[in-house]
Amino acid sequence: MKHVLIVLSLALTFSSINIQAAVWEDTQSWSLEYEQKFSAWMQSPAVKENMFTFVSSPYYGINTDCADTAYALRAIFAFENKLPFAITNPSGSREASKSLNNRTNKFDGAGPENKRLVALITEIGSSVGTENLTRFDTFPTAIKKIAPGTIFTYKIKARFKKFIRHAYNIKDINPVGTFDVIYSTQANQEKRGELLRRREREFENAPSDPWGFRKFRWPEHLASNLESIPQELGPSMEQFELATSLGENAFFTMVRKTVATSSESTGERLNRLFKSVCQEAQARIGYVNEAIAYLEKSNNECMDYQKFDAFSTPARDAALKEMFLKFKQSYSEARQTQSGDAVILSYAESVYSNKGDKTELQKACPVNYRAGVSIDLGTLWNRISNDLLSSHPNDIIEARWGEVTKRLTKCKRWY
Amino acid sequence: MKKNKKKILGFLILGILILARIIIHMESKPEIDVIPGTMKMVSAYEKDESRAQIDSRVITPFTSQCGDAQKLYSDINEVKKIKSVSSRFVNTHKNIDGVIYRFRFFYKETSENEVPQYLLYQEDDQEEDHLIEVSPYIKGTKFTKFEKKNGITLYSEEGFNVGLDQNLFLHFENGQLKKIQGPIDGKFHDCAY
Numbered sequence: 001m002k003h004v005l006i007v008l009s010l011a012l013t014f015s016s017i018n019i020q021a022a023v024w025e026d027t028q029s030w031s032l033e034y035e036q037k038f039s040a041w042m043q044s045p046a047v048k049e050n051m052f053t054f055v056s057s058p059y060y061g062i063n064t065d066c067a068d069t070a071y072a073l074r075a076i077f078a079f080e081n082k083l084p085f086a087i088t089n090p091s092g093s094r095e096a097s098k099s100l101n102n103r104t105n106k107f108d109g110a111g112p113e114n115k116r117l118v119a120l121i122t123e124i125g126s127s128v129g130t131e132n133l134t135r136f137d138t139f140p141t142a143i144k145k146i147a148p149g150t151i152f153t154y155k156i157k158a159r160f161k162k163f164i165r166h167a168y169n170i171k172d173i174n175p176v177g178t179f180d181v182i183y184s185t186q187a188n189q190e191k192r193g194e195l196l197r198r199r200e201r202e203f204e205n206a207p208s209d210p211w212g213f214r215k216f217r218w219p220e221h222l223a224s225n226l227e228s229i230p231q232e233l234g235p236s237m238e239q240f241e242l243a244t245s246l247g248e249n250a251f252f253t254m255v256r257k258t259v260a261t262s263s264e265s266t267g268e269r270l271n272r273l274f275k276s277v278c279q280e281a282q283a284r285i286g287y288v289n290e291a292i293a294y295l296e297k298s299n300n301e302c303m304d305y306q307k308f309d310a311f312s313t314p315a316r317d318a319a320l321k322e323m324f325l326k327f328k329q330s331y332s333e334a335r336q337t338q339s340g341d342a343v344i345l346s347y348a349e350s351v352y353s354n355k356g357d358k359t360e361l362q363k364a365c366p367v368n369y370r371a372g373v374s375i376d377l378g379t380l381w382n383r384i385s386n387d388l389l390s391s392h393p394n395d396i397i398e399a400r401w402g403e404v405t406k407r408l409t410k411c412k413r414w415y
Numbered sequence: 416m417k418k419n420k421k422k423i424l425g426f427l428i429l430g431i432l433i434l435a436r437i438i439i440h441m442e443s444k445p446e447i448d449v450i451p452g453t454m455k456m457v458s459a460y461e462k463d464e465s466r467a468q469i470d471s472r473v474i475t476p477f478t479s480q481c482g483d484a485q486k487l488y489s490d491i492n493e494v495k496k497i498k499s500v501s502s503r504f505v506n507t508h509k510n511i512d513g514v515i516y517r518f519r520f521f522y523k524e525t526s527e528n529e530v531p532q533y534l535l536y537q538e539d540d541q542e543e544d545h546l547i548e549v550s551p552y553i554k555g556t557k558f559t560k561f562e563k564k565n566g567i568t569l570y571s572e573e574g575f576n577v578g579l580d581q582n583l584f585l586h587f588e589n590g591q592l593k594k595i596q597g598p599i600d601g602k603f604h605d606c607a608y
Contacts, residue, residue: 187526237605
């Protein structure tokens with residue numbers, strides 16, 4: 001009897017070892033209908049900021065940066081609808097392992113289905129970035145086919161011949177043609193924060209082949225030419241041609257008008273841009289304070305490359321300046337056409353003429369960047385336009401906000 | 416009387432034609448600011464009937480360009496000699512003492528920059544790769560250890576960016592050109608081979 005039990009338990013042990021399971025079984029196929037469902041899902045409340053951080057969420061534990069978020073959302077939708085999911089295998093497409101996909105059994109040890117999905121997404125996050133996303137796993141789309149679920153990727157030059165790349169997921173398209181985006185960043189991933197959201201995003205950085213508006217390839221279209229992708233999905237290189245011929249501003253104006261379902265008056269645009277400038281200016285308080293908190297913890301040590309990378313803000317500062325410039329242009333248009341809300345016009349005048357009483361502007365958008373110090377957007381713009389803000393994470397808070405231009409850090413600027 | 420009727424009918428038809436012309440003219444008017452010289456493209460874009468023409472114009476040519484582009488960049492050794500070339504990722508599969516390891520190097524973007532990332536995978540007997548080490552910035556200890564060992568290279572894959580703006584992307588597998596993406600002489604390419 002004892003021997004029988006031993007044999008039985010051994011047999012059970014080996015049989016459990018040999019159980020192999022896909023991450024999930026796919027029983028459906030991608031189709032135009034499923035693409036529409038994907039768009040509807042992206043718009044829905046199911047796709048939300050805390051979907052990876054809310055403890056009772058089935059996807060709790062996923063921690064993503066920008067490209068990983070796009071992969072994660074696509075994988076989750078495929079998982080929930082029993083669809084196949086595949087990306088070009090990051091480790092190399094030799095023989096049988098052409099793609100990394102839902103049928104792999106290498107995450108067997110992760111536990112139930114949803115945990116295997118988390119493990120798959122985590123591995124994707126370690127293995128790829130926006131270059132894989134843009135170059136291998138997505139295709140450029142016609143402007144008219146931009147929809148919720150479309151990704152916008154870009155690459156811009158940074159200092160010292162480096163490049164900054166990023167990806168936004170379009171959650172929804174607002175009636176006036178601006179984008180509601182959900183995304184993450186490396187800094188956000190580091191602190192395991194909720195996904196980030198901007199509800200009225202206008203993109204900068206015009207498409208430059210292959211960076212721009214892109215959609216996921218179906219598994220059967222990986223590593224194939226654009227012509228193999230169904231025309232109904234809208235594969236097209238037109239955005240690159242249009243961006244080149246029109247220039248950045250006209251291109252994005254054209255995109256906005258093409259995807260819009262209602263028109264936006266000059267005054268409405270001015271209001272919206274004021275809110276956006278205010279939101280971005282106040283968001284900088286958080287970025288800078290993260291660096292200041294780290295400096296306090298590290299006793300003001302000079303940051304190494306990795307920390308400098310996580311806490312410096314040159315690209316975000318450039319984006320904030322760009323937003324102020326858009327608001328300024330909109331203000332100029334509103335004045336020319338004698339339109340716009342008188343209150344917002346007066347705010348804009350206070351910002352750009354730097355004259356008059358700024359009490360109301362200060363009340364409308366206070367930038368309270370350190371205890372006891374709150375500035376208005378006019379003061380901030382004055383500092384930005386005079387290049388007084390410091391993006392160096394080792395600088396003291398007064399220098400980061402351009403309040404002082406002396407006592408700057410002597411720590412190395414890595415890029 | 417008959418003559419008058421004919422005249423009225425004639426005026427009516429003329430009026431309808433003029434009205435139709437005005438409506439067509441108003442609809443084709445561009446609604447957005449455009450750079451001089453580009454109006455045709457944008458105004459055509461906003462009209463659905465012209466859309467089909469634009470789509471076919473931008474989709475069809477890229478395949479015909481792919482053959483020419485392939486000739487330019489088919490030799491990986493020549494590509495490596497290009498002054499502006501930079502390696503974006505490398506995957507190498509090596510059989511070391513009967514175990515197959517996959518070495519991967521690529522650039523992972525960060526908020527303000529990009530950092531090198533080194534990964535090591537070990538294959539099981541079904542050629543399934545299992546990630547065993549991830550190391551940002553510098554090679555990890557296992558990566559370094561196995562990289563030094565002699566072995567038989569089974570597979571190699573490399574991606575390059577070329578050009579002043581690093582816009583052109585070339586992808587090779589085992590020395591064979593597999594993909595070209597980006598502008599060449601002002602024409603946009605997305606070619607798989």
